Amino acid sequence: MRNIVAGNWKSNKSINEARERIAVMGAAMGSMPKDVRVMIAPPAPYLSELSGGERNGILIAAQQVSAFSDGAYTGEFTANMLVSCGVDFALVGHSERRADFGESDEIVAKKVRRCIDAGLGVVLCCGENLASRDNGSQESVIKAQLVSAFEGVSSEEMAGVVVAYEPIWAIGTGRTASAAQAAEMHSFIRSYLADRFDEDIAFRTSILYGGSCKPSNADEIFRSPDVDGGLIGGASLDTSDFQLIIKSDSSL
Ligand code: 13P
Numbered sequence: 001m002r003n004i005v006a007g008n009w010k011s012n013k014s015i016n017e018a019r020e021r022i023a024v025m026g027a028a029m030g031s032m033p034k035d036v037r038v039m040i041a042p043p044a045p046y047l048s049e050l051s052g053g054e055r056n057g058i059l060i061a062a063q064q065v066s067a068f069s070d071g072a073y074t075g076e077f078t079a080n081m082l083v084s085c086g087v088d089f090a091l092v093g094h095s096e097r098r099a100d101f102g103e104s105d106e107i108v109a110k111k112v113r114r115c116i117d118a119g120l121g122v123v124l125c126c127g128e129n130l131a132s133r134d135n136g137s138q139e140s141v142i143k144a145q146l147v148s149a150f151e152g153v154s155s156e157e158m159a160g161v162v163v164a165y166e167p168i169w170a171i172g173t174g175r176t177a178s179a180a181q182a183a184e185m186h187s188f189i190r191s192y193l194a195d196r197f198d199e200d201i202a203f204r205t206s207i208l209y210g211g212s213c214k215p216s217n218a219d220e221i222f223r224s225p226d227v228d229g230g231l232i233g234g235a236s237l238d239t240s241d242f243q244l245i246i247k248s249d250s251s252l
Pocket residue numbers: 008094166170171172173174210211212213231232233234235
């Protein structure tokens with residue numbers, strides 16, 4: 001099953017709101033398409049409670065993870081800790097982490113390695129900025145990010161990896177990539193995975209689109225065969241909108 005719709009709540013919601021929304025989503029899971037996995041990335045302080053509670057098949061992801069292993073790193077939470085809390089995935093390399101918290105390609109690669117070694121799933125985020133899109137270098141930017149993130153990663157290890165393409169110029173801006181732009185980049189990413197690993201890994205790896213995805217455009221974006229779902233920011237904060245987006249991502 002390749003299709004995934006993930007909600008990245010970013011730094012939003014109180015614990016009570018988070019509990020309530022997971023309960024509402026959990027209750028609605030029976031009416032969600034059976035070929036789509038639903039993932040939610042709540043703020044870190046809520047991860048342990050939400051992953052340990054009743055969640056009816058909803059995957060729980062951390063929005064980030066330490067590049068270090070356990071030790072004297074004040075304030076960090078490690079991949080091992082997330083696994084011990086029952087967390088399923090971590091987002092790695094989100095553009096907000098890269099831009100606002102100095103996460104270089106090198107740090108992103110370390111985080112990918114930590115997650116894989118701990119048995120934590122990875123949602124590897126990549127995306128170009130507006131200047132790169134405007135000067136036509138988007139594919140080389142994405143390729144460089146993927147080359148670095150997957151350095152030393154084996155084909156077997158790719159079983160726990162999801163890729164999310166999130167053009168920075170489309171995040172939180174209301175300006176989404178066109179279905180054609182998303183289709184083109186997703187196909188590029190899939191052929192890169194085929195070259196770097198093999199056709200089978202490329203076929204099995206979920207490639208999600210993120211950036212101003214909402215109920216009104218999800219259907220069109222998800223129609224491309226290389227778009228396997230979405231990583232949804234703003235629209236995932238509204239449970240009804242999020243459910244509509246999940247329902248858009250069905251091959252049934
Ligand atoms: P928006 O859907 O709010 O544009 O955010 C996308 C995103 O960054 C998801 O990780």
